[in-house]
Amino acid sequence: MKRAYALLLACCASAASAADDARRSGSEFMSASTQAMQRDDTLNPGMLWISGGEAQWNAAAGKSGKSCAACHGDAAKSMRGVAARFPAFDAAGKVTVNLAQRINICRERRQQAPALKLEAEELLGLEAYVAMQSRGMPVAPPQDAGTRASAARGQKMYFQRIGQLNLSCAQCHDEQWGKRLAGSTIPQAHAAAYPIYRLEWQAMGSLQRRLRNCMSGVRAEIPSLGAQELVDLEAWLAVRDKGMTMESPGVRP
Amino acid sequence: MKRRDVLAAGAGLALLALARPASATPEEMAAAIKVFTGGVTPKEGKVKFDIAQLIDNGNAVPVTVAVESEQRGADHVAAIAIFNEKNPQTDVAVFTLGPRAGKAEVSTRIRLATSQRLIAIARMGDGSYWSKSVDVIVTLAACIEGEAP
Amino acid sequence: MARALIHMPATARRGEVIEIRALIGHPMETGYRPGADGRIVPRDIIRSFVCRYNGEQVFGAELHQAISANPYIAFFTIATESGTLEFTWEGDNRFAHSEKMTLTVSAA
Numbered sequence: 001m002k003r004a005y006a007l008l009l010a011c012c013a014s015a016a017s018a019a020d021d022a023r024r025s026g027s028e029f030m031s032a033s034t035q036a037m038q039r040d041d042t043l044n045p046g047m048l049w050i051s052g053g054e055a056q057w058n059a060a061a062g063k064s065g066k067s068c069a070a071c072h073g074d075a076a077k078s079m080r081g082v083a084a085r086f087p088a089f090d091a092a093g094k095v096t097v098n099l100a101q102r103i104n105i106c107r108e109r110r111q112q113a114p115a116l117k118l119e120a121e122e123l124l125g126l127e128a129y130v131a132m133q134s135r136g137m138p139v140a141p142p143q144d145a146g147t148r149a150s151a152a153r154g155q156k157m158y159f160q161r162i163g164q165l166n167l168s169c170a171q172c173h174d175e176q177w178g179k180r181l182a183g184s185t186i187p188q189a190h191a192a193a194y195p196i197y198r199l200e201w202q203a204m205g206s207l208q209r210r211l212r213n214c215m216s217g218v219r220a221e222i223p224s225l226g227a228q229e230l231v232d233l234e235a236w237l238a239v240r241d242k243g244m245t246m247e248s249p250g251v252r253p
Numbered sequence: 254m255k256r257r258d259v260l261a262a263g264a265g266l267a268l269l270a271l272a273r274p275a276s277a278t279p280e281e282m283a284a285a286i287k288v289f290t291g292g293v294t295p296k297e298g299k300v301k302f303d304i305a306q307l308i309d310n311g312n313a314v315p316v317t318v319a320v321e322s323e324q325r326g327a328d329h330v331a332a333i334a335i336f337n338e339k340n341p342q343t344d345v346a347v348f349t350l351g352p353r354a355g356k357a358e359v360s361t362r363i364r365l366a367t368s369q370r371l372i373a374i375a376r377m378g379d380g381s382y383w384s385k386s387v388d389v390i391v392t393l394a395a396c397i398e399g400e401a402p
Numbered sequence: 403m404a405r406a407l408i409h410m411p412a413t414a415r416r417g418e419v420i421e422i423r424a425l426i427g428h429p430m431e432t433g434y435r436p437g438a439d440g441r442i443v444p445r446d447i448i449r450s451f452v453c454r455y456n457g458e459q460v461f462g463a464e465l466h467q468a469i470s471a472n473p474y475i476a477f478f479t480i481a482t483e484s485g486t487l488e489f490t491w492e493g494d495n496r497f498a499h500s501e502k503m504t505l506t507v508s509a510a
Binding site: 312313314337340341342344345346347348349350351353354355356357358359360361362363364365 | 419420421432434455458459460461462463464465466467468469470471473474475476477478479480482
Binding site for chain 1: 305307309314
């Protein structure tokens with residue numbers, strides 16, 4: 001049953017119909033009180049970052065003196081569905097980028113502002129604010145050749161054993177999900193809730209931070225933040241998640 | 254030169270291990286309760302202590318303490334205190350309410366270092382004390398990062 | 403500057419009991435945790451939270467290290483008259499932050 005599930009994910013993620021979709025969000029593996037924390041905006045600690053992100057959206061930046069709002073207007077309209085389509089291939093830079101990197105591209109090219117540091121509060125706030133505008137929408141990875149090539153590389157990584165513990169993502173998250181690891185239940189590793197407020201971090205963080213934690217967990221060499229391999233893996237996870245519901249800002253244990 | 258540095262670092266780490274505080278004890282919790290109640294033994298009752306029995310992550314555990322009271326005259330809740338048994342420190346919080354509260358209920362999120370007993374104590378306007386204790390199980394997260402970015 | 407979010411109704415009837423939810427960004431560093439360099443990170447927590455309704459304290463909290471990072475506190479108060487509710491957090495290293503919310507109270 002688990003092997004069949006793994007094959008299903010490997011080949012046919014996009015073809016799974018809603019009725020027999022075996023994919024379950026990470027939120028289904030957490031306690032009722034953590035689920036409540038995510039569901040209710042008055043309880044969700046991620047909203048602190050969202051409120052910072054909203055302020056930044058409206059603040060002038062760089063030599064341009066323009067805010068994001070100056071070009072994009074009301075984020076609730078202009079950014080609707082955007083986060084659901086990342087990572088995406090950037091034609092100008094000829095590289096696939098995630099949402100945080102795309103925000104930095106906008107800052108540098110359009111606002112003439114310096115790129116924000118990856119994983120810094122300001123960038124997480126903006127990323128979370130933009131991602132929230134896709135809340136409730138289906139994950140919709142772009143189908144262009146560049147993005148698909150990145151996802152194909154990421155798919156190889158997903159099934160590649162790594163680290164001293166010699167484990168691949170698939171071995172825990174496709175084959176052993178639902179079982180216990182050090183007192184926690186192993187989820188299926190779907191990523192549609194990112195950026196998340198992780199209780200373990202006591203802060204908001206990106207998908208790349210979580211991927212690096214996992215790699216540290218299997219005692220592998222960890223690629224640096226922003227490394228292409230991590231973006232490729234994110235692109236594959238988006239394909240694997242295609243059609244699942246965006247939940248950002250998520251809360252996870 | 255290199256070896257001396259490593260030994261020095263090792264000695265530093267050993268001191269660190271000694272300096273790490275032991276956890277609180279049930280005796281310390283009892284002592285802290287006595288301070289809060291001025292020596293009065295709280296009666297069990299009136300207090301509802303809402304907390305998940307099995308906790309996802311000990312860093313942020315939602316809790317709600319509610320006290321049955323008419324919230325009129327002397328029958329109001331003046332304060333609610335929460336204590337724990339096994340964190341490095343036994344105090345969690347003391348909430349000051351009063352007759353303007355309307356409803357004697359407070360919610361917050363707390364840290365729990367390990368599975369343990371917690372106690373919530375209500376001080377009523379008439380000077381009486383009521384309490385409720387709960388036992389919780391705390392599991393550790395897997396895949397803890399080596400260091401934050 | 404700390405970010406804080408207060409959720410409470412903007413209007414209420416006189417005598418109605420309203421719920422207030424307060425959330426503030428703060429690491430609540432316990433003083434027990436070793437940092438990346440192996441040394442203990444010093445304690446840095448919010449120690450008190452007070453709600454004043456038209457100047458009179460209606461709720462207070464004394465917080466210790468066992469309160470989670472980004473402290474969340476929810477409590478109740480009776481809507482007595484229109485006015486301003488002021489929320490003040492104070493803590494280690496001269497931390498101080500306050501927020502004000504307006505409440506319009508109509509006749510019962």
